[in-house]
Amino acid sequence: RTLAGSNILTDPAADFSTYRRYAWLDEHSGADKAFNPLLAERVKNAVSDGLNAHQFETAADKTQADFLVRYYLKTDEKTEDTKAHGGISMGSYGGNVGMGISLNFPLGGAVVEQRAQILIDFVSGKDQKLAWRGSRTFVLKGDDSNALSGQLRVIVDQILAEFPPR
Numbered sequence: 001r002t003l004a005g006s007n008i009l010t011d012p013a014a015d016f017s018t019y020r021r022y023a024w025l026d027e028h029s030g031a032d033k034a035f036n037p038l039l040a041e042r043v044k045n046a047v048s049d050g051l052n053a054h055q056f057e058t059a060a061d062k063t064q065a066d067f068l069v070r071y072y073l074k075t076d077e078k079t080e081d082t083k084a085h086g087g088i089s090m091g092s093y094g095g096n097v098g099m100g101i102s103l104n105f106p107l108g109g110a111v112v113e114q115r116a117q118i119l120i121d122f123v124s125g126k127d128q129k130l131a132w133r134g135s136r137t138f139v140l141k142g143d144d145s146n147a148l149s150g151q152l153r154v155i156v157d158q159i160l161a162e163f164p165p166r
Contacts, residue, residue: 006136008162014124014131016164021057023065025123031073035116040073042149046156047071047120054160067131068123075116075140114140118155122163134159 024044031040047069048058059065088101115137122132136155140148 005138006134006159006162008165009130009133010165011124011129011131014129016131019056019066019122019164021059021064021066022051022069022122023059023062023125025062025068025070025121029070029072032075034075035073036145039145039148039152043071043073043118043152043156046153047160049153050157050160054163062125065125067125068128070121070123072119073116074119075114116140118152118159120156120159132163132165134162 029044031037031043051069052058062068116139117135117137119133119135121130123129124131136159138151138155141151142148
């Protein structure tokens with residue numbers, strides 16, 4: 001289901017009331033090669049901070065974890081239309097005829113929008129099955145790593161606001 005811009009998938013058989021401790025599935029986490037690895041690490045930190053704020057604890061190792069966490073960050077570029085547009089219209093009123101022409105030429109070339117998606121999975125520690133997945137696609141704003149880090153933290157918080165399912 002989609003809630004407030006986040007896509008949430010839940011295994012109906014999962015018992016989230018037993019989830020207290022988590023561990024990372026680092027070997028299955030990360031980011032596209034196009035993404036700055038430092039920002040990907042900030043996503044991990046934001047997920048960890050969000051879970052800790054919701055009273056979940058970090059397990060000493062995977063065998064002691066109630067659930068395992070993995071994340072993935074990917075980007076893609078979307079180029080906006082850069083073609084010239086035009087239109088012609090004609091009309092008449094009371095015996096008068098009129099005609100209009102409009103032309104639109106984009107200045108500055110193509111508009112490139114950098115989009116990203118954060119995917120957060122919680123896997124059952126018992127049977128290694130996916131129990132919960134939250135994701136969100138958004139537009140990256142700016143090139144400043146501190147501003148991007150803040151934006152990523154907000155997105156992660158919005159996704160984690162849906163966990164545990166109610």
